Amino acid sequence: MQNPLTFRQVATLWREDKHKYVKRSTMSAYSLILQNHLLPYFADATAITEEQVQKFAIEKLDKGLSQKSVKDILIVLKMIFRFGVKSGNFTHQDWEVKFPTDHSNRELSVLTVDNQRKLMKHLTDNFTFRNLGILICLHTGMRIGEICALKWSDINLSAATISVNKTLERIYISDATPAKTEIVISSPKTTNSRREIPIGKGLLKILRPIMAVVNSDFYVITNEAKPTEPRTYCNYYKHLMESLNLPAMKFHGLRHSFATRCIESMCDYKTVSVILGHSNIATTLNLYVHPNMEQKKKCIDKMLRSL
Template identity: 55%
Template sequence: MTEQKKISEIIDLWKADKKQYVKRSTYSAYMLLVENHLNPAFGRKDHVEEADVQAFVFQKLDDGLSHKSVKDILIVLKMALKFGAKHKWLEYRPFDIQFPTEREKNNVEVLSRTDQRKVMNYVQEHFTFRNLGIYICLSAGVRIGEICALTWDDVDTDNGVISVRRTIQRIYTIDEGIRKTEVMIDTPKTKNSIREIPMNRDLLKMLKPIKKIINHQFYILTNDAKPTEPRTYRSYYQKFMRTLNMPILKFHGLRHSFATRCIESKCDYKTVSVLLGHSNISTTLNLYVHPNMEQKKKCIEQMFKAIR
């Protein structure tokens, strides 16, 4: 074993190494977790015991963080500790961390079919480029960063396809202790998020005449060479929904609504997963496939019918 180092020193060395291999947005997310959670809890230590990590988990859950958020923090901690063990700065033993049972399941928020029709009809009757973005999200299930980054060049009205190739996000950077933010355009969340989505007939009918006269390099939401960023568009969306007296629904609810309508229409799950750009089909199944009582009864009846 070489000379031991403090956890904060190991994390700094791990950061410098990791920066070479991950996207800037991913690196930024790691840095925030380190700055806000890991260094304050473990930075001064020269080793980490399982009991320390378990106590950390309970504390973070008590502070109101979700299970997923805490697990994300632990992933970063494990990467840094494994890096330290590789260079013999500390000994790493895998943790067996317990999480309390989650008794409340978060329901996916979606628009009802009636409300979705109302929103889409309103956009058709009150066309603006920003309203168009809401219509596209309901028709194609794109994320807010993806719609903000969409240009007219990504819309192929000849073949009726939208190509999702970029995303816009505001990332936080920490440079010598100074926090700042910047807007960046990057490739989407994962390689699966780079995808082609067919347009329905109504959307295609709306876009075809515009595409003929528009600058193809302009962003769709602004009809300008400069895009809008997600937090600005989110604010616009909230005002839009209030105007229509719609339920309070996060912007991501538009994507959930698209996916739910696909599942309700008996689309096969793999196709829905590909349309959404999910990394694997289990994400789609866990989020959207919840059989109702009617489906359960039908399943039981079919099973007994088969054994009669």
């Protein structure tokens, strides 16, 4: 009888099959998860039990990974396992991984209103193309990869919209020898991420004179034919925040701040979800909509007055 394939062997076959159907950036993310997390733990396994997966998840949480990161890793593990079941190398099992309550989601990093005003004033008063990119993010909630890939041609002044139709990222090329990384510009991962975002009057006033003189095929935050990558832009943003004595916060916190201000301004949740490019409104609700006790009381009072 032929020896059963190991997880490493099944994963290799899965990668060869999977790369035909997904974007390079997605395959790169899968490869990193395999290399950094799954293979060191399951490489020689010829069977994987729920107990093993549960132990693996807890160990990853204890090492400081977030629940979301662990869940993303488990998604890849399940895809490989299902491939192994379908090809007859693994025996079908249903895993139900439980997460401890003390590993609940961390609070989002969001600028206070005063700090956001301070940052926006500095960006407006001290124009550079890199500062403009941060200002656009605060006005639109765009992701850093979308900002880095943004060209002047994506901005339509007559319609007062920004077209989000591509993203820039550095991906890991595992097939190269030796392994390397490279910058790729590709379409957004989901259909919802391709979107038109309205430009507010304040931002429109800043953009109008600039767009009269720039090359439409240049990238916005470099104003050159060559873009900058997210890691480099993050470093610039980090130093800017330090120079303004603003709290240390990841670049993605600008997107969170935009969404939070929208919710605080009583924008309807569906509209906010579409502007952000979320795949469904549940993502927006889970991230940003957390009514306080005062809002709950007002809701009940409003309901009772309607009776």
